[in-house]
Amino acid sequence: MEKEQSFPDWILELESYARQYCELEKIEYQLSPVLREFNSAQENTTHMSVHLAAENEIRSRKDYICSFIGRCVIERIKESGRLSKYPELHTNHNE
Numbered sequence: 115m116e117k118e119q120s121f122p123d124w125i126l127e128l129e130s131y132a133r134q135y136c137e138l139e140k141i142e143y144q145l146s147p148v149l150r151e152f153n154s155a156q157e158n159t160t161h162m163s164v165h166l167a168a169e170n171e172i173r174s175r176k177d178y179i180c181s182f183i184g185r186c187v188i189e190r191i192k193e194s195g196r197l198s199k200y201p202e203l204h205t206n207h208n209e
Contacts, residue, residue: 124190128183135179142172 149165191197 124186128186131179131183135176135183138172138176138179142169142176145172 145168149168188197
């Protein structure tokens, strides 16, 4: 029997945002063939505008959701005291 995994409440509060992100990915996948059904030589200005607007809208919403979730996680880590208010920056470059 598989034990049900439990998450902290603050993670569960982000679940609706994760669902929105997944729904946007599904819509993006479903619209992809429709938006790309014309080759560029046959594509008119109106179709190109709709195509770009739809892609940009989906991408911007996904980016916003990712950013929101990331900020929430970072704030929780800060609140827990595991990350100082102004952490030291670490880089991976040759010195």
